[in-house]
Amino acid sequence: MEAPQYIAARVQQAMAEDxxxxxxxxxxxxxxxxxxxxxxxSGAEQRERLGQVAHEAAPELHLHNEINVVEVTEPGEDEHLD
Incomplete structure (x- = not known):
C-alpha cells in the first residue's frame, strides 16, 4: 500500500490542479x-467539488469531507439575518 504522505500529496495536487x-x-x-x-x-458547490476530486484521486479511501463553508460577504455590506 502507498504511504499516507504520498496519497495526501496526490490528493492535494489533484485539488490544486483540477x-x-x-x-x-x-x-x-x-x-x-x-x-x-x-x-x-466560500461555497457549498466548491466543497462538493473538492470532495469529488479527492475521491477520484484516492478512491480506495473512505472520504470524510469536513470542509467548512464560509459565506463571503462583500466588505461594507450589512449582514442580513433572517
Whole structure:
C-alpha cells in the first residue's frame, strides 16, 4: 500500500490542479483507510467539488469531507439575518 504522505500529496495536487477546484488551502489528513479534508471554502458547490476530486484521486479511501463553508460577504455590506 502507498504511504499516507504520498496519497495526501496526490490528493492535494489533484485539488490544486483540477480545473473544477484550483484549491490550495485544504488540509488532507490520512489515518489508515480514512481520508479527511479540512479547511474553509466560500461555497457549498466548491466543497462538493473538492470532495469529488479527492475521491477520484484516492478512491480506495473512505472520504470524510469536513470542509467548512464560509459565506463571503462583500466588505461594507450589512449582514442580513433572517
Amino acid at each position: 480545473i473544477r477546484t484550483h484549491e490550495l488551502g485544504i488540509r488532507v489528513d490520512i489515518r489508515g483507510d480514512q481520508l479527511f479534508l479540512r479547511g474553509q471554502v
